[in-house]
Amino acid sequence: MPVKLTTYQDVDDATQTVTLDDTQYRLRTYWRERLGAWFLDLREADNTEIMLGVRLSPGGDPFAGIQPENGPSGSLWCIGPDGYDREDLGDSLQLWYWPSDEIPTASTGWDVTVA
Numbered sequence: 001m002p003v004k005l006t007t008y009q010d011v012d013d014a015t016q017t018v019t020l021d022d023t024q025y026r027l028r029t030y031w032r033e034r035l036g037a038w039f040l041d042l043r044e045a046d047n048t049e050i051m052l053g054v055r056l057s058p059g060g061d062p063f064a065g066i067q068p069e070n071g072p073s074g075s076l077w078c079i080g081p082d083g084y085d086r087e088d089l090g091d092s093l094q095l096w097y098w099p100s101d102e103i104p105t106a107s108t109g110w111d112v113t114v115a
Contacts, residue, residue, distance in 0.1 A: 003097045005076075007090040017045065020072040020097050025050070029095075031086050038089050044070055058082055058093065073100040 005027065008014040013030040028041040038056040043049055050071045054062040056078040063076060080093035 001099075002102065005095040005097060007095055009087050009089040009091065012086075015041075018097075021074060021099060023072065025072065029056075029089065031089075033086075036086075038084075038086075038093070040095075042071065042076075056089075056093070056095070058084065072097070074098050075100070075103050 003020075005018060006016070007029055008016075013028070015026055015028040017024055018027045019025075024045040026041075026043040026045060026047065028043075030039050030041075031037075032039060035055075040051070040054045040056055040062055041049075042051045042054075042062075048070060050068045051062060051066070056062065058078055058080045059082075061075050061077050063071065067073075075098045077096045077098065078093065079096060080088060084093045
């Protein structure tokens with residue numbers, strides 16, 4: 001079952017521990033005013049780098065084309081409007097994680113509705 005990750009729009013730089021595929025990771029989201037965008041860092045629980053400085057682009061998987069050996073096996077997706085604002089994170093701009101055995105195919109489509 002896909003999991004909506006908790007994000008914090010009222011904090012410009014937040015780090016939290018998340019469990020993906022029964023493994024704990026450190027997830028950092030941070031806003032870059034100059035670029036007008038949210039970014040993501042993902043690390044192992046011991047702080048080993050997995051992915052750093054990935055821009056959150058609606059309709060995109062921050063891992064697209066890259067499956068880090070020490071990262072989760074599923075797919076992380078940013079869902080929301082193009083041209084989002086800082087305050088949209090967690091509301092209309094959301095992060096979802098799909099375990100690898102539940103990643104939608106072209107025939108099934110993504111079953112997520114963003115209010």
